Amino acid sequence: MxxxxxxxxxxxxxxxxxxxxxxxxxxxxxxxxxxxxxxxxxxxxxxxxxxxxxxxxxxxxxxxxxxxxxxxxxxxxxxxxxxxxxxxxxxxxxQPKRSYSLTWLSAVEENFLGETLATLGQRDASQRIAWALVRLHERLSALGMARSGRVPLPWRQQDLADAVGLSLVHTNKTLARLRESGLADWSGGGLSLPGRRELAEMAGIDLEYPTQRPLL
Amino acid sequence: MxxxxxxxxxxxxxxxxxxxxxxxxxxxxxxxxxxxxxxxxxxxxxxxxxxxxxxxxxxxxxxxxxxxxxxxxxxxxxxxxxxxxxxxxxxxxxQPKRSYSLTWLSAVEENFLGETLATLGQRDASQRIAWALVRLHERLSALGMARSGRVPLPWRQQDLADAVGLSLVHTNKTLARLRESGLADWSGGGLSLPGRRELAEMAGIDLEYPTQRPLL
DNA sequence: CGCTTCTTTGACCCTTATCAATGGCTGTGG
DNA sequence: CCACAGCCATTGATAAGGGTCAAAGAAGCG
CATH class of the missing domain: 2.60.120.10 (Jelly Rolls)
Structure with missing residues (x-):
């Protein structure tokens, strides 16, 4: 390589x-x-x-x-x-092996975009937010970036809003509700999900799906 | 092959x-x-x-x-x-050439999904419908499936609704508006777009973008 | 010709967007 | 060290776009 x-x-x-x-x-x-x-x-x-x-x-x-x-x-x-x-x-x-990995990555990404599409098209506000938080937490954890359950989330609420197709205001209010109910805590650039299971269920995510990715 | x-x-x-x-x-x-x-x-x-x-x-x-x-x-x-x-x-x-084409196809598809995502996340009902119709018409035409400007569209309104993340009812009403204004005519399994330019502009599509695809 | 599937239409209302301000934090310069 | 600017988060009020419900036409099909 x-x-x-x-x-x-x-x-x-x-x-x-x-x-x-x-x-x-x-x-x-x-x-x-x-x-x-x-x-x-x-x-x-x-x-x-x-x-x-x-x-x-x-x-x-x-x-x-x-x-x-x-x-x-x-x-x-x-x-x-x-x-x-x-x-x-x-x-x-x-390098057939490496080029295969490349296609692999493309396919996984495409797959993930499909799920995102389904989220924007078919889920309501709290489901979208829950979905995004769970998926992000999942991926970051899989990368070993979690420190006692807390992963770095250096984005702004506006970024999340633009990702899930909601307005900034509504995203903020939805996040506030999740925080109050103790399910998710995103603050200071870090995210922890005490209610990971509940969030996953709320969003309709199958948690047992460890989407792996190969390294080039 | x-x-x-x-x-x-x-x-x-x-x-x-x-x-x-x-x-x-x-x-x-x-x-x-x-x-x-x-x-x-x-x-x-x-x-x-x-x-x-x-x-x-x-x-x-x-x-x-x-x-x-x-x-x-x-x-x-x-x-x-x-x-x-x-x-x-x-x-x-x-077959490096063929496997490259495969990746090519993946990348183009991924790209298109990105555009779809932007449509569901950031455009309103009529823009979404217009976008979908223009894109479909475009691709079908590029495949030589048009007969005097009319392309086959064998789907139900429910399918389009599920594609753009709108309810069936609202999709129907939006289509009706487009039909009345003479911009699009989808009936009898066929679609023609007398107002292709207007629709593209309404949806914010750059028409000069001929997304080609390779054949395997 | 009756059945099923799809389209069309009207009424009502809920979710989410938009508008507008305030509050909080951080970095910078006087 | 404080004042000020800028960016971001938060909150309340109001409105609109689109969803849901319900029912009536059309159209294909065995």
Missing amino acids: ERFKIGELTIEAGRTILMQGAQSPQFYTVLRGQGLRHKTLENGRRQVISFVLPGDLVGLQAVVTGEMQHSVEASVETTLCVFDRAGLWDLFSN | ERFKIGELTIEAGRTILMQGAQSPQFYTVLRGQGLRHKTLENGRRQVISFVLPGDLVGLQAVVTGEMQHSVEASVETTLCVFDRAGLWDLFSN
Whole structure:
């Protein structure tokens, strides 16, 4: 793999990694950090497509499609592993295992987007929030980023709102309700879920589903 | 490619191709026909993930992830090209070009899901409907399935409603408004868009974006 | 020709968006 | 060290978009 790796890149918090509309000669893998993908519509509204965590692939779209259809930004300082567009072809030619992993990642991501779609399309406000919190907590825990049940959640309420398709105000009020009922505590950039089970049930999530991801 | 192709499979209208929760030793490519992917939630509600058209890949998810997270059904008689799970590995080992196409397809699909997400999250009812109609018309036309501007749309209003996250009733009323204003005419299983430009503008779609797809 | 499935329409109301302010925290400069 | 600016969270009031319910047409089908 080292052969295809050009180098590492560290991006400071708040900076854009890839811009919607941009072409990119490179794509990345996240080594450390957290970020988000988002898309800006013509009407000025913003949709957060997904939250980006270590192990995620970023920018393959631009390499393959020619142009990014969404932006990716770092929410905290983030370190990326850089690969070259040209290397991608080498990869497919000489590293069937690795290219398979790549497709694997794509398929899992696609799968997750399908679930997100179902959430936006068919669940009400509290279910959406519960769903997002449980999934985030789950993924971050699986990455070993939990410290006594608390995982880092460096995003703003506005980001979550844009992710689940709710207004900031309503997101805030829904979060407040969850906090009061002792199910979820998101504060100071950290999240813990004392009522993980209840939240999962509320959102209609099957907890026994450990969606694994391969590393490149 | 023929080496990996096991055979062809024809499914009659209304039948399920792949069931949510099922494992599948095969995956498919659509040769002819139309269908839809949908996901059923615990609360009984249904989300249509996407509409399936010729050239689409179906069931790669089950091969890669182990289990389908959504169902796929044929809306009209549909012919599939069948590939074997084992063949997939051969493909990656010996056909870099083809495996690249596979990833390509995945990436494009992922991209499209992102746009769908933005639609459900950030657009109102008429924008969603307009978006869906324009996109469907666009893809079907690109596939050469248009006859004097009219493309086959064999789905029910309920399917469209479940795709864009609206109720059947509201979808119906929104469609009625579009019909009265002469922008779109969906009837008798066919769709024509006299007001394609206006609809695209209403939905905030960039029409100059011909999302191409490779064939396997 | 009766049955089922799908579309259409009207009435009512609930969830969520929007608007508008206030409060809290942090960093910066005087 | 305090005042001020900026960003984000919080809260209340009001309104609207879309959901739900219910029932009546249409249309395909055995």
